[in-house]
Amino acid sequence: MKQPLAELMRMSRICRMVLATCLGSFVLVIFYFQSMFQPVMRRDPFVADGCCRKGSGNALQELYNPSQPEWSGAAVLHEARREQVAEACRLHSAASRKRRVLTPADLKHLVVDEEHELIYCYVPKVACTNWKRVMMVLTGRGKYSDPMEIPSNEAHVPSNLKTLNQYSIAEINHRLKTYFKFLFVREPFERLVSAYRNKFTLKYNASFHKRFGTRIVRRYRKNATREALAGGDDVAFREFVEYLVDPGTRRSDGPPNEHWQTASQLCHPCHIRYDLVGKYESLEDDANYVLRLIGVGGALRFPSYAKSTRTTDAMAAQFFSNISGQRQAELYRLYELDFVMFNYTTPSYLKLE
Known part of the structure; x- marks a missing residue:
């Protein structure tokens, strides 16, 4: 690229x-x-x-x-x-x-x-x-x-x-x-992975799960369970990336979260x-x-x-390993x-x- x-x-x-x-x-x-x-x-x-x-x-x-x-x-x-x-x-x-x-x-x-x-x-x-x-x-x-x-x-x-x-x-x-x-x-992607880990993988961030997790699951997960749609507490990093690179996200949700x-x-x-x-x-x-x-x-x-x-560089690399080259390029x-x-x-x- x-x-x-x-x-x-x-x-x-x-x-x-x-x-x-x-x-x-x-x-x-x-x-x-x-x-x-x-x-x-x-x-x-x-x-x-x-x-x-x-x-x-x-x-x-x-x-x-x-x-x-x-x-x-x-x-x-x-x-x-x-x-x-x-x-x-x-x-x-x-x-x-x-x-x-x-x-x-x-x-x-x-x-x-x-x-x-x-x-x-x-x-x-x-x-x-x-x-x-x-x-x-x-x-x-x-x-x-x-x-x-x-x-x-x-x-x-x-x-x-x-x-x-x-x-x-x-x-x-x-x-x-x-x-x-x-x-x-x-480093931007270490910071991004750190934000994902903190806001989407920790149980105490229920407000983020409700505000962002539920809409991410609804938009990017096929055949989502009722529990996932209601809780939004099991967002995958791949789904989070889809949300970020989607051109419609800013139109529907406004500026990115800080x-x-x-x-x-x-x-x-x-x-x-x-x-x-x-x-x-x-x-x-x-x-x-x-x-x-x-x-x-x-x-x-x-x-x-x-x-x-x-979050370290090695940890970020592990999260990105399951993201396609196209999505990586769009995110970059x-x-x-x-x-x-x-x-x-x-x-x-x-x-x-």
């Missing part, structure tokens, strides 16, 4: 190398990124102009111009991730010719910490429960000190955290221009320039780097504990922008046609 965005990214890298060789200036390469990316960003009223160095406090100063030599490597890493996102957005915009303006309703996943001038976009199944716990400690004015003492269900109570869509447009613009903005992402919606759709990185893109695969290092940047690293550590049931196209934007390689276990 052809991968248009990935191929465009490869050709763009070749062009940049030729440009840099001919002009002999790294500065021109940086200018190329900025000049091509900013017009895409400025189409939206909620864009943060420039790289947000000024008026953003010590966190942004340390990220973009680290004062400590040991932070230089991290600064280079996160600059590369920002550039990867910028290039993917530029190419995606050129390929799709889509122009879209965000509304406040699109900003409901952006959690705001006024004390530390911090904005975190949460992506479900990417340690978002622990990040919400940390944000509750940061915004709780001393009410909480240990994130892990906060029950997981309390971390997901909407009123416990303030989101950007609750502000006026002027306040939104101000915060997007001056606050430190970050998100965390994960647990399997793409990170690029949830956080809008082509409209909002995030200062830092953390990864689930380097969660502890990236998370504690954020906490050090905002000046709380000495008092607060990101919760670190390994779940024995965590849905998540392709996340793969390219966040620099994840196409899984070797896929049988793309």
Whole structure:
């Protein structure tokens, strides 16, 4: 199967190398990124102009111009991730010719910490429960000190955290221009399998079984039993994939649920320039780097504990082994922008046609 965005990214890298060789200036390469990316960003009223160095406090100063030599490597890493996102957005915009303006309703996943001038976009199944716990400690004015003492269900109570869509447009613009903005992402298909396992194979998620499971069984299972149609608690991964790739799903059910919606759709990185893109695969290092940047690293550590049931690449491969090459290709196209934007390689276990 052809991968248009990935191929465009490869050709763009070749062009940049030729440009840099001919002009002999790294500065021109940086200018190329900025000049091509900013017009895409400025189409939206909620864009943060420039790289947000000024008026953003010590966190942004340390990220973009680290004062400590040991932070230089991290600064280079996160600059590369920002550039990867910028290039993917530029190419995606050129390929799709889509122009879209965000509304406040699109900003409901952006959690705001006024004390530390911090904005975190949460992506479900990417340690978002622990990040919400940390944000509750940061915004709780001393009410909480240990994130892990906060029950997981309390971390997901909407009123416990303030989101950007609750502000006026002027306040939104101000915060997007001056606050430190970050998100965390994960290999898209590992995240997808993790969402399936959590929402469709665990008995306590009865609300998901009723809301999604029953309609999936009704649409994609021949000769379904009465019990399966009523309970929706035995959805197969194959049926879940059929539901996702079916063009009629969005028409009948609306936007995807946040647990399997793409990170690029949830956080809008082509409209909002995030200062830092953390990864689930380097969660502890990236998370504690954020906490050090905002000046709380000495008092607060990101919760670190390994779940024995965590979804891995090998586990994802096992789930995909019973999915046809055609369905794999259709599913990959849905998540392709996340793969390219966040620099994840196409899984070797896929049988793309």
